[in-house]
Structures are given as structure tokens and as C-alpha cells.
Amino acid sequence: MSDPVLSIRGLRKAFGPTEIMRGVDLDLLGAERHALIGPNGAGKSTLFHLISGHLAPTAGTIHFDGHAIGGRTPQAINRLGLARSFQITNIFPKLTVFENVRLAVMRPHGLAYTFWKFIDRDRRVREETHRLLELVRLSARASTVAGEMAYSEQRSLEIAMTLASDPKVILLDEPMAGMSNEETHYTAELIMEVTKGRALMLVEHDMDVVFALSDRISVLVYGQVIATGTPDEIRANASVKEAYLGEEVSE
Amino acid sequence: MKTGLLLILAGVAALAALPFLLSQGLLNAAIQMLIAALFASAYNLLCGQAGMLSFGHAAYFGVGAFGTVHAMNAIGGAGLLPTPLMPLAGAACGLVFGAIAGWFATQRTGTYFAMITLAIAELVHSLAPHLKGLFGGEAGMSTMRMPAWGFDFGSTTQVYYLTLAWVLASVGLLYLFTRTPMGRLSYGLRENSHRLRFLGYNVHGLGMMVFAISAMFSGIAGGLQVVSNESANYVVFDPALSAAVVLNTYIGGVTMFLGPALGAALMTFFGYAVSDLTQSWLLYQGILFVGVMMFMPSGLTGLIGTTGRLRQRIGLSKLLPVVLLSIAAALLLSMGGTFAVELLQRVFSQDYRALARLDPGNPWPPVTLLSRAWSPASMATWAVPVVLIGAGAVLAWVGRRSLNQAVEQTVDQGAAT
Numbered sequence: 001m002s003d004p005v006l007s008i009r010g011l012r013k014a015f016g017p018t019e020i021m022r023g024v025d026l027d028l029l030g031a032e033r034h035a036l037i038g039p040n041g042a043g044k045s046t047l048f049h050l051i052s053g054h055l056a057p058t059a060g061t062i063h064f065d066g067h068a069i070g071g072r073t074p075q076a077i078n079r080l081g082l083a084r085s086f087q088i089t090n091i092f093p094k095l096t097v098f099e100n101v102r103l104a105v106m107r108p109h110g111l112a113y114t115f116w117k118f119i120d121r122d123r124r125v126r127e128e129t130h131r132l133l134e135l136v137r138l139s140a141r142a143s144t145v146a147g148e149m150a151y152s153e154q155r156s157l158e159i160a161m162t163l164a165s166d167p168k169v170i171l172l173d174e175p176m177a178g179m180s181n182e183e184t185h186y187t188a189e190l191i192m193e194v195t196k197g198r199a200l201m202l203v204e205h206d207m208d209v210v211f212a213l214s215d216r217i218s219v220l221v222y223g224q225v226i227a228t229g230t231p232d233e234i235r236a237n238a239s240v241k242e243a244y245l246g247e248e249v250s251e
Numbered sequence: 252m253k254t255g256l257l258l259i260l261a262g263v264a265a266l267a268a269l270p271f272l273l274s275q276g277l278l279n280a281a282i283q284m285l286i287a288a289l290f291a292s293a294y295n296l297l298c299g300q301a302g303m304l305s306f307g308h309a310a311y312f313g314v315g316a317f318g319t320v321h322a323m324n325a326i327g328g329a330g331l332l333p334t335p336l337m338p339l340a341g342a343a344c345g346l347v348f349g350a351i352a353g354w355f356a357t358q359r360t361g362t363y364f365a366m367i368t369l370a371i372a373e374l375v376h377s378l379a380p381h382l383k384g385l386f387g388g389e390a391g392m393s394t395m396r397m398p399a400w401g402f403d404f405g406s407t408t409q410v411y412y413l414t415l416a417w418v419l420a421s422v423g424l425l426y427l428f429t430r431t432p433m434g435r436l437s438y439g440l441r442e443n444s445h446r447l448r449f450l451g452y453n454v455h456g457l458g459m460m461v462f463a464i465s466a467m468f469s470g471i472a473g474g475l476q477v478v479s480n481e482s483a484n485y486v487v488f489d490p491a492l493s494a495a496v497v498l499n500t501y502i503g504g505v506t507m508f509l510g511p512a513l514g515a516a517l518m519t520f521f522g523y524a525v526s527d528l529t530q531s532w533l534l535y536q537g538i539l540f541v542g543v544m545m546f547m548p549s550g551l552t553g554l555i556g557t558t559g560r561l562r563q564r565i566g567l568s569k570l571l572p573v574v575l576l577s578i579a580a581a582l583l584l585s586m587g588g589t590f591a592v593e594l595l596q597r598v599f600s601q602d603y604r605a606l607a608r609l610d611p612g613n614p615w616p617p618v619t620l621l622s623r624a625w626s627p628a629s630m631a632t633w634a635v636p637v638v639l640i641g642a643g644a645v646l647a648w649v650g651r652r653s654l655n656q657a658v659e660q661t662v663d664q665g666a667a668t
Contacts, residue, residue: 052449078451090449092442103439107451111432113460119432165451 005030005199006051006082006169011060011070013043013050013223020046022223023060028169033191033200035210038220039243044203045087047220048171051201052084053077065168084171085158087203093147097138100146100157102129104164132160136190152179156187159194169199176206188213211235219243266415270408278407279479280523284516285418286475287499291515292422292508293468294496299505300429301461302441303357306365307372308469309492310352311345314375315470316487317386318344319477323394333399338417338474345470346463353462357455360444372493379485391484394477404478414475421471426508428464437461498540504550513552531596538588561654569657576650580643587639593620594636598627 006028013021020043028034036044049055051062053074062070069077092100102119105128106112111119119125133139136156141149146157155175162170175191176184188209191200204210210217211231218228221243227234234240269281290312297303315338322340326332332339356367379386386392396404404410428434436457439447444454477483496515503514518536526532547554562570597603597618607614615628625632 054449074448075451075453078449084449086446086449090443090446092439092446094442095438099435099438103435103447104450106432106435112436112452113457114432115428115434115464116431118427118430119435120430122432161446161450 003030004028005065006201007061007063008051009061009063011047011050011062012058013046013055014058020223021050021057021060024220024223024225026218026225026228028199028201029216030199031197032215033195033202033213035202035204035214035217036220037204037207037210037217042220043223044220045173046223048084048173048201048203051077052082052171078165078167081165081168082171083162083165083167083169085162085173085175087173087177089151089154089158091146091154091157091161093145095146096143097146097149097157098129098133098142101132101160101164102126104161105129105132108165128164132164135163135194136160137186152183155179156183159187159190163194167198169201170195171201173203174205175202176204176209184209263419266419267412270411275407278411280520282407282411282414282479283476283523284519285414286472286479287496287515287519288512289418289421289475290469290472290496291499291503291511292425293465293472295500295505295508295511296425296428296437296468297462297465298497298500299511300434300441301437301458301465303360303458303462304365304497305356305368305462305465305493306497307368307370307490307493308465308496309488309490310372310375311349311466311469312473312476312492312496313379313483313485313487314348314466315341315345315473316477316483317392317473318470319474320392320394320483323396323477324392327397334396334404334478335399335402335413335416337478338471341470341472341474341477342467343470345473346467349466349470350459350463353459353466357458357462369493372488372490376485376488376490379488386485387483388485391482391486393482396478396481410479414479417471417475421468422509422512425468429508433457433460498536502540502543502550504552504554506549507552507556510550510552514550517551529593529596530600531592534592535589565654565657565661569653573650573654573657576646576653580646580650583639583643583646587636587641587643590620590639591636594618594625594627594632 004027006026008024008026011021011024011026012019024043024047026047036047038044046055050057050070051064053069053072053076056071060070061068064077064080064082067080069080069082092103095103102125105125106119109122109125109128111122111125130139130142133142136159138153138156138160141153146154149157155178159172159175162172172191176187179187184206191202191213202210202213204213214231216228217231217234218225219234219237219240220226226243227237227240229237266285270278273281290308294305294308297305297308319337319341322332323334323337352368352371356364356371359367380388396410398404402409404413429437436447436452439452440454440457440461444458447457448454473487476487495518499515499518500511501514502518503512504510518539522532522536525535529535543550547557549556558570558574561573597620603616603618606616610616615626617624617626619625
């Protein structure tokens with residue numbers, strides 16, 4: 001496989017005396033789908049926050065595409081080509097679905113502080129917005145107010161917004177939460193398709209999805225990666241079974 | 252959309268015809284209404300569209316006003332900046348000061364943002380009287396409108412048309428701004444600035460620019476006031492002006508683009524018409540604001556939208572009685588309320604207390620209201636507001652009940668089909 005596009009070394013994050021990340025080492029390769037699993041409170045979302053610039057690390061380094069991004073602002077990291085979705089749906093609830101995606105599409109087209117042209121006249125932005133809506137099967141909902149849609153549709157909207165900047169690396173935080181089987185199936189295929197040629201890091205609780213989708217899996221327990229490997233290796237790993245998978249089975 | 256455009260064209264035509272219909276005094280009031288409408292529209296860009304509640308917008312209005320006064324005195328209406336273009340000086344001052352203040356204020360959001368804007372406005376307000384060279388001290392600064400482009404700007408009519416042209420152009424630009432990429436982003440800023448960050452936008456820079464643009468149009472409004480009054484006084488920095496623009500904007504309704512402008516025009520007109528008749532105008536303004544916020548939070552223009560939706564839902568034949576009942580109830584309630592306020596205001600006034608002390612035998616001399624004498628000691632006097640308010644409340648209750656019934660019926664019908 002290719003060189004790592006995202007490389008994390010000795011990453012630590014403490015909130016006061018509480019250490020959430022206790023020295024994480026992790027590599028995300030150029031075009032792999034990498035799932036992050038672990039029990040609740042293991043620090044999966046915190047790791048996403050640290051990578052995407054929402055939180056600054058206490059110690060350790062994060063390298064993305066040759067840049068040290070630890071502690072940089074979210075907008076700077078996004079511009080380098082790293083986009084993320086959120087565990088708790090994070091959209092513009094009172095704007096239409098079309099408007100939501102268009103806001104995400106504008107920036108990569110160099111339209112942010114522009115006040116001398118009309119956005120409706122920009123064909124590239126409009127076409128790209130429609131393409132993304134079609135991709136996540138929301139074309140029919142384009143003029144719906146986003147906050148009034150079903151939760152699973154809002155999750156799809158999140159994915160469209162995350163894809164809008166054509167990022168090198170995508171972080172998806174529980175993209176299938178609240179979806180039906182059919183929706184999960186479609187979204188899994190969608191994720192397979194849109195992540196061709198780019199790297200994906202995924203947090204997901206649906207183990208079937210995780211094992212079907214991932215090239216590699218890392219297991220995070222109490223702020224440390226206890227194992228990284230292919231789905232088969234992870235399935236066979238004794239300490240993983242003990243720490244996480246066994247726990248799931250016994251429940 | 253077509254009807255909207257026609258309505259706006261009709262409105263513009265009516266505004267253009269006003270000088271032929273109104274007296275000089277009323278035309279002066281119309282100028283103040285236009286300026287207040289522009290100020291509220293500029294404020295709404297920040298507050299309604301970008302979701303940043305500023306409590307100190309008088310600062311930018313005032314800076315625009317003083318910038319214009321100084322420009323008028325320095326240039327004297329000659330050269331590159333003749334009288335009709337003077338508000339540009341206000342725009343420039345508003346923009347620069349707005350960018351500086353906005354850089355600080357938009358570091359924070361929500362309550363903290365509001366507090367910073369309040370602090371900046373207070374800073375300017377308390378500093379202004381001491382900087383006599385800049386703000387003219389107690390007396391303020393005066394100036395003269397110089398003739399330009401074949402107009403002498405000596406008559407109210409000419410000043411009215413100048414103000415109208417500026418206000419229409421500015422409000423038009425503010426509307427067009429909502430359709431640009433940055434205008435759309437300002438909605439995103441209001442809805443979820445956190446998400447914008449993760450889409451790669453610099454939220455602070457964006458907020459600062461929206462703040463500066465809003466301050467620039469506020470500065471134009473300030474400049475227009477100076478062109479109209481030929482003077483500026485540090486009183487423009489008064490917190491009351493900051494408060495008025497917030498109240499006007501919300502009374503008009505932040506959900507529609509023209510809502511704040513209409514609200515500001517209406518309130519300015521009432522202020523002009525009523526302030527001679529009563530000493531309690533500020534109280535009425537407050538009551539009106541509280542009433543609007545409690546019973547129609549989307550403002551007066553939001554009421555139009557609500558009525559339209561109800562018409563689609565329950566039909567005109569059922570809606571009409573409700574509308575008539577509501578109007579009658581509103582009239583009765585305001586009549587009763589006004590009567591009670593005016594009566595109380597007179598009874599508690601210093602003059603009345605002095606009058607009562609003069610004649611110890613009669614502690615409750617009659618008060619004059621609506622060219623009639625009313626005795627505060629008589630039950631009949633107080634029965635008037637009580638009956639008016641009571642009747643209004645009953646009508647409001649009946650109206651609400653018939654509306655609920657009509658809505659329930661349509662829901663039942665919808666369920667049946």
C-alpha cells in the first residue's frame with residue numbers, strides 16, 4: 001500500500017487531570033478505508049476532534065499530507081483536504097437541503113467573501129450541488145427545510161456536505177446511526193463508491209458494516225490503540241475479543 | 252413573486268408621489284421614517300440574517316453622522332463629493348469603524364457578542380462629549396447643504412427625494428447582498444457557525460465583514476440624517492437609539508426582508524404623530540414590543556405570512572370572521588389600554604397632585620381626557636377601560652376559539668378523505 005496520508009504519533013489529550021488520549025499511534029494510508037472501533041468512552045470522537053482541529057492536542061503530533069496539523073484551526077485543516085462529519089447531526093437546520101449542500105460546495109469553488117456576483121447564476125456550483133444531492137438520494141428533497149427531514153436523511157445530507165470539498169481524507173463519525181437496514185446498505189455502498197481513491201476513517205457501531213467496509217481496523221480502548229490489522233486479524237485477536245468484541249457478544 | 256414585484260413598484264411610486272400629497276411637516280416625518288427604515292434594514296443584515304444581536308448599533312449610525320458633518324464642512328459641497336454624494340462619507344466612516352469594532356465583537360458569539368457591542372457603544376457615548384473638536388460638545392456641530400448638480404437643496408422636497416434615492420438604492424443593495432455567496436453564508440453563520448468552520452470557512456473573518464457592511468449602511472443612514480438636519484449632536488450615540496433599532500426591527504419582523512424597514516417606518520410615524528398627544532409614548536412603545544414578542548414573535552410582517560398560510564388551510568370564508576374579530580379585539584384592547592394609561596398618567600402627574608393639594612375638600616378633582624371631564628373617584632370612569640378591555644378580551648377569546656374550531660374541522664376533513 002501507499003505511504004500514510006495521515007500519521008499520528010504519541011497523541012495525548014487531557015482535560016484537566018483526566019487523560020482521554022493516552023499516547024495514540026495511528027497511520028491512515030493513502031487510499032484505505034480504516035475503521036476505528038472501541039467501547040463507548042474509548043476516545044473515538046475525541047480522536048476525530050483532535051484530527052479535525054476542533055480540539056488541540058496536549059502532546060504528540062498529527063501529520064496530514066506533509067503538514068503538521070495538530071492544533072491548527074478547523075478551517076485551515078479543511079482547506080488542506082480533510083473533511084469530517086459529526087456524530088450528532090450538524091447541519092443548517094432552518095435552511096433548505098439544497099442550500100445546505102450549496103454552502104458546502106461554495107468554498108472549494110472559491111466563493112466565500114464574494115459579494116459582487118449572484119450565487120444563483122453560478123452554473124458550476126449549481127450542477128455540483130445537484131450531483132451531490134443525487135449521490136446521496138436527496139434530489140427530491142432539495143427544497144425541504146433540512147431540519148424537518150427524517151434523522152437518517154439528515155445523516156445522508158451530512159455525507160453530501162462532507163464530500164463537497166472533494167477531500168483527500170474523510171472522517172465519518174457514525175454515518176449510519178439511526179438508519180434502517182436498507183438505508184445502511186445503500187450508505188455502505190455509497191461510502192465504498194465515494195471513497196475510491198481517497199482515505200476514509202470511520203467510526204461506526206454496526207459491526208457488520210465495519211467488517212464489510214474496512215481494509216483495516218484499529219481498536220481503541222481507554223485512549224490507546226490496542227490493535228490494528230485487517231478484519232480477519234482483528235477477529236482473531238485475543239485481546240480485542242476480551243476488551244471489546246467479547247463484551248458485545250456477552251451483552 | 253410577480254405580485255411581490257408589483258407591490259414593491261407600487262410602493263416606490265407611492266413614495267415618489269408623497270411630496271405632492273403631504274404638508275412640509277409630514278414630509279419631514281417621512282424623511283425620518285425613510286432613514287429609520289434604512290437603519291433597521293442595515294441592522295437586520297447583522298441581527299436577522301447573520302444572527303448577531305448587536306445592542307450598540309447607534310455607534311455606527313453616529314459615526315456615519317459625524318463623518319458626514321465633517322466632510323460637509325471640510326469640502327463644502329464642492330469637488331469630488333458634492334452634497335448628494337455626502338452620505339458616502341458616512342458610509343466610509345461606518346465601514347472603517349464597523350470593521351474595527353466588528354473585529355473585536357465577532358471574536359465571541361451570542362450573549363458575549365451582545366455585551367461587547369454594548370460596551371463599544373457605551374465607550375463612544377461617554378467619550379463623545381469630551382472630544383469637543385470631533386463631536387462638538389453639548390452644542391453639537393452644524394453644517395450647510397451646498398447647491399450641487401442644479402439643485403439648491405433648500406426645500407424639504409429636494410431633501411426628501413435625495414433621501415429617498417439613497418434609501419431605495421441602499422435597501423436594494425442590501426437585498427441583492429442576500430443573493431450573493433457571502434449573503435448566503437451569513438445565513439449559515441446564523442444557523443450553525445460551528446459547521447461552517449469544518450467546511451473550511453473563516454468564521455471570524457466572515458462575521459467581521461458582515462458586521463462592517465451592516466455598519467456601513469448604518470453610517471449611510473446617519474449621513475442622511477445629517478444632510479437632512481444640517482447638524483449632528485453626540486446625542487445620536489444615546490443607547491435609546493440602539494434600543495429603538497432593535498425594537499423596530501423585531502416589531503416589523505426579522506423573517507421578511509422588508510419587515511424591519513416597515514416596522515421602523517411605522518414606529519417612527521407613530522412617534523411623530525403621538526409624541527405631541529401623550530407623555531407616555533415610550534410606555535406605548537414598550538407595551539407594543541412586549542405584545543408583539545408574546546403574541547406574534549415573527550413580527551407585524553410575519554402576521555401577513557401567517558394569515559396567508561391560514562387562508563390556504565381553512566379557506567377565506569372561515570378566515571374572514573376570525574380576522575374581523577381579531578381586528579375588533581385589537582382595537583378595543585388598545586382603546587381600553589390607552590384610556591387607562593392616559594387616565595393613570597394624569598392622576599399620577601405632578602400637576603394633578605399639586606391641584607389636589609390646593610383644595611383639601613376635594614382630593615380627586617376631575618381630569619380632562621378626550622375633551623371631557625372624568626372624575627377619578629367615580630366608578631363610572633374606571634368602568635370605561637374595564638369594559639373596553641373586557642369586551643376586547645372576549646372578542647379575542649371568541650376569535651381564537653373559532654380559529655381553533657376551523658383548524659380542527661380541516662384536520663378532520665383531511666383525515667376523512
